[in-house]
Amino acid sequence: MPEMDPNPIGFAKHDHSHCVQDAVAAADRMCRDAGLQLTPVRQRALEILLEEHRALGAYDVLARLSEDGFGSQPPVAYRALDFLTKHGLAHKIERLNAFIACAHPEDRHTPAFLICTSCHAVAEAETDPSHSLMSQIAEATGFRISRAVLEAEGTCPNCLEKEDA
Amino acid sequence: MPEMDPNPIGFAKHDHSHCVQDAVAAADRMCRDAGLQLTPVRQRALEILLEEHRALGAYDVLARLSEDGFGSQPPVAYRALDFLTKHGLAHKIERLNAFIACAHPEDRHTPAFLICTSCHAVAEAETDPSHSLMSQIAEATGFRISRAVLEAEGTCPNCLEKEDA
DNA sequence: TCTTGATATGTTATACTATGACATGTATGA
DNA sequence: TCATACATGTCATAGTATAACATATCAAGA
Numbered sequence: 001m002p003e004m005d006p007n008p009i010g011f012a013k014h015d016h017s018h019c020v021q022d023a024v025a026a027a028d029r030m031c032r033d034a035g036l037q038l039t040p041v042r043q044r045a046l047e048i049l050l051e052e053h054r055a056l057g058a059y060d061v062l063a064r065l066s067e068d069g070f071g072s073q074p075p076v077a078y079r080a081l082d083f084l085t086k087h088g089l090a091h092k093i094e095r096l097n098a099f100i101a102c103a104h105p106e107d108r109h110t111p112a113f114l115i116c117t118s119c120h121a122v123a124e125a126e127t128d129p130s131h132s133l134m135s136q137i138a139e140a141t142g143f144r145i146s147r148a149v150l151e152a153e154g155t156c157p158n159c160l161e162k163e164d165a
Numbered sequence: 166m167p168e169m170d171p172n173p174i175g176f177a178k179h180d181h182s183h184c185v186q187d188a189v190a191a192a193d194r195m196c197r198d199a200g201l202q203l204t205p206v207r208q209r210a211l212e213i214l215l216e217e218h219r220a221l222g223a224y225d226v227l228a229r230l231s232e233d234g235f236g237s238q239p240p241v242a243y244r245a246l247d248f249l250t251k252h253g254l255a256h257k258i259e260r261l262n263a264f265i266a267c268a269h270p271e272d273r274h275t276p277a278f279l280i281c282t283s284c285h286a287v288a289e290a291e292t293d294p295s296h297s298l299m300s301q302i303a304e305a306t307g308f309r310i311s312r313a314v315l316e317a318e319g320t321c322p323n324c325l326e327k328e329d330a
Numbered sequence: 331t332c333t334t335g336a337t338a339t340g341t342t343a344t345a346c347t348a349t350g351a352c353a354t355g356t357a358t359g360a
Numbered sequence: 361t362c363a364t365a366c367a368t369g370t371c372a373t374a375g376t377a378t379a380a381c382a383t384a385t386c387a388a389g390a
Contacts, residue, residue, distance in 0.1 A: 037337080037338080039339085041338090041339075070339085071339065071340050071341075072340090075339085075340080075341085076339075076340070076341095079339080097347095
């Protein structure tokens with residue numbers, strides 16, 4: 001049975017005030033260690049995703065970058081988002097054509113997302129790559145996985161509760 | 166441990182000559198039973214997907230439909246593809262913004278796809294919804310899933326073999 | 331110092347993906 | 361006959377993403 005994070009963030013109410021700066025600091029450290037440049041646009045893009053705490057379209061991110069004095073053309077956003085996703089600081093939600101800051105940037109993982117179609121919250125659950133469903137299928141078929149997309153649409157606990165009321 | 170189809174089609178060489186007509190006949194039967202109309206455009210769209218045996222973009226499908234005398238505007242393709250995906254005759258591969266005929270139309274299943282980035286083949290593996298990874302995560306978090314997207318990119322057995330050579 | 335190469339940011343232009351809104355046709359049933 | 365539901369077609373537009381090119385910066389090496 002695959003491991004999973006029993007407490008994915010995203011649906012739980014939590015103190016949001018410090019998590020942005022903490023995450024940026026962690027990202028900064030990580031980039032330094034890895035010899036990567038967390039440049040102003042890239043850092044700002046990460047902050048934007050962290051502040052929202054939900055999936056944002058590339059053009060949403062672009063609009064805010066532009067407001068903050070960065071370039072106003074699509075490649076500005078796409079390049080920053082490419083950097084963040086490539087290095088595990090953000091993920092693309094394929095189902096939504098949107099991006100979200102990574103909730104577990106510290107460790108290598110195969111992210112799985114739970115997308116609430118009612119309130120549009122997105123929770124990231126962490127799974128153990130080596131035991132995941134996809135790995136098992138791959139093993140059975142001789143396929144070598146380089147990247148997995150695991151996304152579920154549905155209703156989150158909070159919205160389920162409201163429905164019942 | 167999740168069940169899985171040990172022999173997903175897609176990477177295995179197989180006799181392709183009859184599978185299109187068989188699949189169309191099965192789809193026709195299914196639609197009749199369910200009171201659905203497998204109209205000419207819809208049937209032709211399904212045939213196009215079946216003939217290719219890989220993921221096709223909506224505009225690829227549109228081009229062929231148009232060649233065959235159907236409408237030439239995007240909604241023609243999107244509506245046919247919506248019908249097919251809605252009723253389990255085809256699936257959308259979110260990672261590719263593309264569509265593929267369903268390999269297991271007869272039974273309710275949560276499809277999982279293996280996408281070869283080298284030869285662009287796409288294999289569909291069948292998983293048991295009730296035991297899948299996503300269901301387990303959902304259970305642990307109180308999330309109610311309505312639809313799951315399970316897609317893996319990587320290298321298929323055939324292309325792995327070629328690489329080694 | 332000068333130069334080369336790698337990286338990063340910005341631009342313009344364009345390509346690819348998808349849907350809204352409306353007109354028409356056809357079949358079913360009241 | 362009329363109303364309704366559904367299907368197909370159109371035009372127009374919205375939303376997502378990348379190619380190609382100019383410029384700037386910085387580090388490594390001649």
